[in-house]
Amino acid sequence: MEAVSIDNHVVDRRAIDPAVVLDGVSRSFGDRVILDGLDLMIDEGEFVVILGHSGTGKSTLLRILAGLDQEFSGRFLAPSQRSIAFQEPRLVPWRRVLPNVTLGLNGDTAQALGREALDEVGLGTHLRAWPNTLSGGEAQRVALARAMVRMPDLLLLDEPFGALDALTRVQMQELLMELCAKHRPTVVLVTHDVEEAVLLADRLLVLDGGRFILDQRVTLPRPRLRTAPDVQRIRADVLRALGVFDERSEPS
Numbered sequence: 241m242e243a244v245s246i247d248n249h250v251v252d253r254r255a256i257d258p259a260v261v262l263d264g265v266s267r268s269f270g271d272r273v274i275l276d277g278l279d280l281m282i283d284e285g286e287f288v289v290i291l292g293h294s295g296t297g298k299s300t301l302l303r304i305l306a307g308l309d310q311e312f313s314g315r316f317l318a319p320s321q322r323s324i325a326f327q328e329p330r331l332v333p334w335r336r337v338l339p340n341v342t343l344g345l346n347g348d349t350a351q352a353l354g355r356e357a358l359d360e361v362g363l364g365t366h367l368r369a370w371p372n373t374l375s376g377g378e379a380q381r382v383a384l385a386r387a388m389v390r391m392p393d394l395l396l397l398d399e400p401f402g403a404l405d406a407l408t409r410v411q412m413q414e415l416l417m418e419l420c421a422k423h424r425p426t427v428v429l430v431t432h433d434v435e436e437a438v439l440l441a442d443r444l445l446v447l448d449g450g451r452f453i454l455d456q457r458v459t460l461p462r463p464r465l466r467t468a469p470d471v472q473r474i475r476a477d478v479l480r481a482l483g484v485f486d487e488r489s490e491p492s
């Protein structure tokens with residue numbers, strides 16, 4: 241494996257098999273241990289969803305995987321081509337949509353790649369729009385295009401649909417599945433929506449007390465119906481792992 245070492249953070253040049261390896265990854269803030277020696281292997285192309293109560297360290301883990309936080313102990317391996325998107329689209333307000341997508345991309349093909357990515361998220365006609373004229377769902381599509389245009393081997397999504405209305409959310413879930421079926425990145429998505437997790441995941445992880453307390457593969461065929469008994473059964477398992485027993489309530 242051709243790998244570059246940056247401190248305790250080893251990044252492979254190309255996607256590796258498995259795509260992501262965590263080896264005793266820990267992160268503390270002051271004397272509070274948030275991540276407590278996480279070990280994990282994620283296969284190339286796997287769609288992993290992480291759930292957990294608020295404050296259990298999901299965003300902390302994603303930031304480490306994105307290379308945005310070097311203050312951890314342990315080691316991890318991840319593809320060098322990584323993109324991250326957040327709950328809020330984080331568009332640059334003084335740049336139009338296309339330059340927001342191509343921000344930081346160099347080379348003659350950047351514009352064409354940006355257009356293609358926007359086409360793929362259904363915003364091919366909004367290239368020259370300003371961010372403040374977009375709906376919440378459109379802005380999040382732009383954020384997704386910005387993540388996908390880098391052709392990531394690892395796509396990191398931190399509650400990407402958390403701020404969207406229920407209908408837009410379903411559309412965005414479908415769009416994400418289409419993009420993933422086409423480009424096959426390895427995905428790590430964080431959500432509080434257990435049903436969303438079961439609909440999307442190849443594998444569900446629940447983070448609690450600094451460790452993964454549930455690691456469950458979801459082999460149900462796609463597309464999955466939220467009303468399907470198998471989906472509801474797995475949803476109930478996850479809620480139980482989260483310590484939530486009320487049938488329809490979701491964790492905070």
Ligand SMILES: Nc1ncnc2c1ncn2[C@@H]1O[C@H](COP(=O)(O)OP(=O)(O)OP(=O)(O)O)[C@@H](O)[C@H]1O
Pocket residue numbers: 269274292293294295296297298299300301
């Ligand atoms: N830079 C920081 N300095 C101090 N404490 C931090 C810092 N970043 C995160 N924390 C703390 O670490 C814990 C985990 O934070 P994190 O944002 O990873 O939680 P989370 O699981 O993503 O929560 P949520 O579901 O609410 O987004 C929280 O208690 C948070 O206050």
Ligand SMILES: [Mg+2]
Pocket residue numbers: 298299300398
């Ligand atoms: Mg978070």
